[in-house]
Amino acid sequence: MGKALPEIEAIARALSAAEKVYPIIDRIPNVDIASDGNMLPELKGKIEFKNLSFAYPTRPTVQILKDFNLTVEPGQKVAIVGLSGSGKSTAIHLLQRFYDPASGEQLGVVAQEADIFTGTVADNIRIGSIDASDEEIEAAAILANAHEFIMKFPQGYDTWLDEGGAKLSGGQRQRIAIARALVRKPKILLLDEATSALDTRSERAVQQALDTACAGRSVIMVAHRLTTVRNADKIVVMQEGEVVETGTHDELKQAKGRYWKMLQAQNLANDDNTDTDLCKSDEGQGQSQVDMIKKKVDDCTEENNGGEAGGEDM
Structure with missing residues (x-):
């Protein structure tokens, strides 16, 4: 019986934890992610918030x-x-x-932390538009000021990246994320702290890419650095x-x-x-x-x- 007590206690803790977890798992979200929504035939790029209130x-x-x-x-x-x-x-x-x-x-969205996934450089950019051709991927990388450093990699756009992009600098990861957003040719570009996690040198390169990316698009940018x-x-x-x-x-x-x-x-x-x-x-x-x-x-x-x-x- 003495040997069984620790196991019984572990089971009791697991049951207690399950009672808290299952209600969260079973919760039905207000936003139905399975819904296809309504496709807009032509997006002009105008954004308007009217008397909006929100609490988490x-x-x-x-x-x-x-x-x-x-x-x-x-x-x-x-x-x-x-x-x-x-x-x-x-x-x-x-x-x-x-x-x-x-x-x-x-x-198209460029967030504070750029997600890099296991795969080639081209694969990571193509996430923005699955049907993008190699030419479209390269064009997006040029706009994002990423083409030059990509071509210095041993296999160029076919260079393999690990999850998180450990081989890349912060500025390189962010410019690949910008290329990913641009390859889908968005009318609206959202920039959420796109340079806040970078050092001054990387920020300058990324800011140049963003200035090019913003041309001709509706842009909302959230920033702490007022420069x-x-x-x-x-x-x-x-x-x-x-x-x-x-x-x-x-x-x-x-x-x-x-x-x-x-x-x-x-x-x-x-x-x-x-x-x-x-x-x-x-x-x-x-x-x-x-x-x-x-x-x-x-x-x-x-x-x-x-x-x-x-x-x-x-």
Whole structure:
């Protein structure tokens, strides 16, 4: 009996765990991934969010987006910026219908972490469009500023890659991901922190690729590094799930509101020889850096309120 007790305890723990797991497995999602949906014969590239509100199912009482409104005209490049937890990436997730909004009216994607799968370089790009020809894959790689380094590999586009792309640098992985998005010739391109995980040198190469990729497409980009959004046609500043400012880089600088304070904070961070990321992700990575930036934003607010007028506190 003594020998059986440990086994009985293990079975009891397994049964207890199963009671918690099975309800999750049996849960029916609101978004039916098996549905084919409706195919649009011609996508013009206009995106519009109307009075959209959202809370994650696991935290229904915490409102992430509140009456969110945003219009992106065909071919327009729009950047969404803000501190950690302001709802920037959530807007991108809703556009891809990872979740349904609680209220409101409602693509090629380049995310923060580029997924590389076991297979050749060409296979990894072809994931974006299974029927793509070799010529189309090469054309997408050229647009993504990836063709040159791919051709330096021993077998070029036939070079074998391991899962995760251990042989590739961060910039190379990201440019392959950009080529994967471009090979499907999207009218709408979503960039979710596409350069935030890169060093300065890699970021420069990837940013050049993104500038080329964005031409002629409707683009929504989420960014923490404000240097990457200066050329956007429209910059949307978010705070606690709401849009607090909208305008171009120059307009927002002149207004000396929330965007201006974020610029000041990043400049101070540069002076202190720290990284210019506002934060690593909306999920809370790099929290110490976030706290530092928030403090610098508050300091900018206090200094501006105590000096000349114009430092509007959002």
